[in-house]
Amino acid sequence: MSKLSVNFAGVEFKNPIVTASGTFGFGREYGQFYDLSKLGGICVKGLTLLPRLGNKPPRIAETTMGMLNSVGLQNPGVESFVEKEMPFLREHDVVVIANISGNTVDEYAHMAQILSDTVDMIEVNVSCPNVKAGGMQFGTSAKGIESVTQAVKKNAKVPVMLKLSPNVTDIALMAQTAEAAGADAISLINTLLAMRIDISTRKPSLFNNVGGLSGPAIFPVAIRMVWQAASQVRIPVLGMGGVMSGNDAVEMMLAGASLVGVGTACFDDPYAPISVISGLDKYLCDNDIDNVTELVGKVELN
DSSP states (O other): BBBBOOETTTEEEESSSSEEETTTTTTTGGGGTGGGGGGGGOOOOBBBBSSSOOOOOOOOEEEOOOOHHHHHHOOOOHHIIIIIIIHHHHHSSEEEEEOOOSSHHHHHHHHHHTTTTTTTTEEEEETTTSSTTHHHHHHHSSSHHHHHHHHHHHOOOOEEEEEOSSSSOHHHHHHHHHHHTTTTEEEEEEEEEEEOTTTTTTTSSSSTTEEEEGGGGGHHHHHHHHHHHHHSSSOOOOSSSOOOOOHHHHHHHHHSSOOOOOEEEEHHHHHHHHHHHHHHHHHHHTTTTTBBGGTTTOOOOO
């Protein structure tokens, strides 16, 4: 049997498959289908300092090979998460990653303080295209990434991972900026800014007009960006974006990812992360690979 465990920024994962933020809630619903301890990690629903109701509906729209969402970070707030959700998550042997979004640098710093004694890692969302302020502004400029990273690192007691936006011109530069500012890891990609129009009403399909495109349609973009980012930094990378199978996870790791996030696939199949773990393990066995880390960054360029 191949070794699946991964040390990622000093945190031990029993396998490299984690659930992507915004697609798994806080794990309660999926925990009715299987033991959450089978997962490498759970990146919980995006948190803000105060509770948010999110955007007005419609907030979801299907599209070819994917979906648009404009949920708008609906969540109970960081303090409610610590009080009501973390006790449940700690009943399971799984790494817990908190995803945070702020309107100001100070909000990011404050959330890092609140969460540091509770979670195993903090994922800093500077790339949410579903809100009209805050994270989206920080994630599209090197200066914004630098300021948020430094503030969170100063206030966090656990490893800090920057979630980068694909809606930029130079993803490698953003990755390098996060590393230089002190990030322990990076994750990418978040959803791509996209839009659909209802031709019967001639209005956008989403109330917020635009939203984030996810699903298998963005997988090749994610592979390209993970490869570009990972090749320019020394810190580890969590790759995500349209992963649907074990083979997709292998491809993501070959591009340079040490961990792989499964997101939109969970909406179609609650067991998707478990299937990805099984498929990854089968690939390792079929190819006589003893350790999953042997895949990381081993793409052979033409």
